[in-house]
Amino acid sequence: DAKTTQPPSMDCAEGRAANLPCNHSTISGNEYVYWYRQIHSQGPQYIIHGLKNNETNEMASLIITEDRKSSTLILPHATLRDTAVYYCIVRPTNFGNEKLTFGTGTRLTIIP
Amino acid sequence: NAGVTQTPKFQVLKTGQSMTLQCAQDMNHNSMYWYRQDPGMGLRLIYYSASEGTTDKGEVPNGYNVSRLNKREFSLRLESAAPSQTSVYFCASSENQASGGWFGPGTRLTVT
Secondary structure, three states: OOOOEOOOEEEEEOOOOEEEEEEOOOOOOOEEEEEEEEOOOOOOEEEEEEOOOOEEOOOOEEEEOOOOOEEEEEEOOOOHHHOEEEEEEEEEOOOOOOOOOOOOOEEEEEEO | OOOEEEEOOEEEEOOOOOEEEEEEEOOOOOEEEEEEEOOOOOEEEEEEEOOOOOOEEOOOOOOEEEEEOOOOEEEEEEOOOOHHHOEEEEEEEEOOOOOOOEEOOOEEEEEO
C-alpha cells in the first residue's frame, strides 16, 4: 500500500522554479520524507530529505507542512537536465528497518 | 570511491536458466537493497539487508534469493528464470537515516 501520493506528470519552463508536491497523510512521527530522482534509465539519485523543518541544499529545497502530511520539492531554477522522474518516499528513523519503498513518482519535463 | 557497482550491465537468459547478479559498495554502508523496475512502474523492493549477516524480504521476493556475503557485497540470485523477471535491477546501499543512499547503474535482464 502506497504511503505517498504524487501527480504522475508535470511540466515546467526552463529557468523557472519547479514545485513538485507530495502527499504523505499517513506519515508517522518517526518517518523522514526523502526525495530522489531518476534520469532516463539511470539509477535513482538522492536529492534531499527532512523530518520536520524545511531543508535546502545545493540541488533543491524541501518544504514540509506543519502537520507533516505533505511536502513540496522546489528546484529553484530548472534546467533541461532536471527532466526526470521524481520520487517522494517516507523512511523510518529507527535504523535497521530500511524498506525504502518507492511509488511511481512524478515525471517532470522541463520545457525550453 | 566507485560507489555502488553492479555486474553484469546486460544479460539475456532462457527460461529456466539461473544466474547471480552481483553488487558491491565501497562506502562502508550497513544497509543494502535490491530493486526491480518495470516499464512505467516505480521501483519495487525485492530484498534488503539492514546489516551484514541479515536479509529480509521486500515487496516482491518470490523467485529470488539473496546473499549478504560481507559488508561490501550483496548478491541476487534467480534460480530458475521466468519471462516475468525481465526487468531492470538496481542495487542500492545506505549508511543510516541521515544519508540518502546510493544506487548502482542497473542490470538490464531479459528472459526469453
